[in-house]
Amino acid sequence: MPAIANKILLIVLDGGSDRPVNGTTPLASADKPGLDALANGGINGIMDTVDIGVRPGSDVSHLALLGYDPYKYYTGRGPFEAAGVGIDVKKGDVAFRCDFATVEDGTVKDRRAGRIQDTDALAAAISEKVKVPGVDIIFKRSTGHRAALVLRGKGLSPDITDTDPHRDGLRLKECRATADTPEAKHTAGVVNSISEQAMGVLGDHPLNVDRKKQRLLPANAILLRGAGGVPEMPDFYGKYDMKGAVIASAGLIIGVGKLCGMECLTVGEMGAGLSGATERAKVEKAIAALGTHDFVLVNIKGADEAGHDGDFAKKKKFFEEMDPAFQSLLHLQRVLVIVTADHSTPVLVKRHTADPVPIVIHGPGVRIDDVSRFNELIAYQGGLHRLKGLDVMPIALDLLDKEEKYGA
């Protein structure tokens, strides 16, 4: 093995970490010789991606793992969602996560509009017809019912509330200013105007008329949430002198990568599913990308979904299906392979928790410890002890001999 690595592959098992159920976890009970071999040949530990006892969203976790302090750069999910769907957001923009929804008499009947898939025509109609003087409105659909909205112009503020009531059966909300400033009040007014105009544009749109005929729920409104001012983030290349790439299916994670200045590399059917096969393809793509990039972040979906579903067997099976991808990493040369999770999504809780995640670092120079399997019940015994997410990049850069010395 070469003495020093010159590339980093960071694989994040989204929501992969868990709490024990009858003494074991999906990771601990899965038959996964590849991932266990990485743990066996690497240095292990547990990690609080943001801080002890903090339940992180995937966006803030990934920021921390990439070395960007979320308390400094995280302004809300909007900017990351918008960047993730391909909007070229700029500092000063106010961005939102949007969802096409079904609203009846002012009440949100379905926050996903019957899980509508093709929203091209609806998005085009909003882009064409919804106007507010003095404000550029950039609206773009994402996968399924998802979309993003960006407001660009003078005097805008992110200090406003969501229009999304966050639960079916509640009234569509009016956007209100949360700061006593003219900018916040102005922006709330802009948002309310957009919300209202969108209902006018979508209500009698042919696609929705058609959906009603088919007894499908119409996508007759948009819900806005996660307003955030676009942060000014140091460029990944400038920060680390490494050309970075992100491989992910979630727009939110792609957006994190993009706002950090990383290139987004898509995989053929990547967004389509969360099976072991599609997720293995991401790792294959990442290995290939190491030929042209110095740092590749791969976000692996599947485990998180199973955690939210409370499905232990599905989560376990996913790791088993994924495992061949990890076996292919064992013999990479000059690559530091880091495998971890962004947060726990325990099947008994069905949402993100703050339980620390396991982490392994495998590759040239690491002090191999006695931990021989990769799971959250044993990782605490490893040589890394208990890290924070912001520790990962400094450790990795040091192993690559890219850290500057402090002192003489």
Added chain:
Amino acid sequence: MPAIANKILLIVLDGGSDRPVNGTTPLASADKPGLDALANGGINGIMDTVDIGVRPGSDVSHLALLGYDPYKYYTGRGPFEAAGVGIDVKKGDVAFRCDFATVEDGTVKDRRAGRIQDTDALAAAISEKVKVPGVDIIFKRSTGHRAALVLRGKGLSPDITDTDPHRDGLRLKECRATADTPEAKHTAGVVNSISEQAMGVLGDHPLNVDRKKQRLLPANAILLRGAGGVPEMPDFYGKYDMKGAVIASAGLIIGVGKLCGMECLTVGEMGAGLSGATERAKVEKAIAALGTHDFVLVNIKGADEAGHDGDFAKKKKFFEEMDPAFQSLLHLQRVLVIVTADHSTPVLVKRHTADPVPIVIHGPGVRIDDVSRFNELIAYQGGLHRLKGLDVMPIALDLLDKEEKYGA
């Protein structure tokens, strides 16, 4: 076992942690199957209740364990002592810990006035006769020689020195301002006047005349120390959405709980002694209190006293006497049981030290580690690694599924 706990029982073995003597400690050598079973079935670690290398008082430790940063809320022991004896302190008050003492010709002969017990009549005399224009003087006795004083009024400041010389045989001190402000100088004057008036009131008090006849030391003065402005502390219920209770015999700890807005639940003979039996009764009371409260803090005295006495055997025996109480916790349902200490009081040092304390968290959802006994020599091998006191509440709330998510 249910998936998620909904109550928290925090048991603090005051001063329970130690340094090794001939390779072992009171905790490590005690026969305590109950506490060891909690460790065996829980997740363990070591903890710096305030920070690494900081020797904490019980008050600041308990604040940290309850999630209140002592560097923000601890203004001196006075306010906590005063709240602990039942004075309804208010923001702006300046509060003191007091002791009835024996002073002869200006020299403090005994800082505990011969360990006087019944001070009711003396306290009443002070309350009735000691007056300072423009200042409300609230004086209340506590157990034994202890008492508390609160000054209420305009223009008061806690920036003053103690009158207590902190050692027998030294002169009773004059209170001085430590800040160059009119408020501090005014308050120092108030304190000196109270100190002098108290000597007048107590000197020829019938109770002291009587004591002298019995060749007991008269309680002819009060010593003041720990001046602190009453802090404005967020209410425990508002902060955590949990109804909290404190069970303790030390006024200082009761005061910490009260200033946090917790209910103080006393146990019959709780204040009377520090035997295994009285301390076990606290735990029994706590288990009952979990029926009406979401969070119960129990402060267990006994070990600290033995540590201050330098008595290894007594400290060890205390844990053995206490142990049945821990056995009764093993089968609680939906209760997260946390056992720790607030600081070390090593028998070879006889005072508080900064050595980290052991901690175990037992209950639904915890990742059980390989540690099978509860003591400060082995706890470092546990899955929690090394915590700080302020980490405890976030970890516990996360296990109870009560933490908010940060990010998306």
